[in-house]
Amino acid sequence: MLRALKLALLALIAIIVAAFAIGNRDGVVLSLWPFGLELALPLFLALEATLLIGLVLGGLVAWLRAGRHRTRARRLARRVEELEGELHRLRSGAARPAAPAAPAGPALGTAEAAPRLAGSRDAA
Template sequence: MLRALKFALLALIAVIVAAFAIGNRTGVVLSLWPFGLELALPLFLALEATLLLGLLLGGLIAWLRAGRHRARARRLARRVEELEGEMHRLRAATASTPSAPAAPAGPALPGTAGSDLRLPGRSAA
């Protein structure tokens, strides 16, 4: 569906560009003042070349400005790979060690070891 929509949009743009080219075949002279150059071109070619040049320059500027974001993304991707490698090494090390019995959660309370647990006010019988 998306491919067909893209094809239809490109076909529409091609038809518009072709109609513009057919309607604007009159010749114009472009003068590049400081260099003393003059070019005789059809009007549609001069306008479409200007549009294409602007598109390319805009794309180049956008690509250059996004450079720091691409560099940051590469740096973060390397960091993720390092952390994933460390995680796999730690999992492998944890899986290879025998499991030890669980240690008590906190310090031992006085009077809680074995049978010497007495309630206050009661004598041992």
């Protein structure tokens, strides 16, 4: 449906451009003042070339202004890939049963901790 609508719109634009070209076949002379250049061409060609140049320049300006957004999108996409990889790594690590971790040091209530506590009281 959308494709047919696009084709119909494109056909309408083509018909308008063709009718404009047929109705404006008279020749005009364009002179580019500082360069001393003169071009003799049909009026429709001069107007359509001007329209095309404006379209290209406008597209170039829009593309250049969107550069920072494209850069940010690439940076964020890389970050998403990194985080997805980390998530996958963490999930695959969580699926395996982990061995109980050894305590970092003796607990306060054990016999090994008692001499240190007693020694610290004596020093005070």
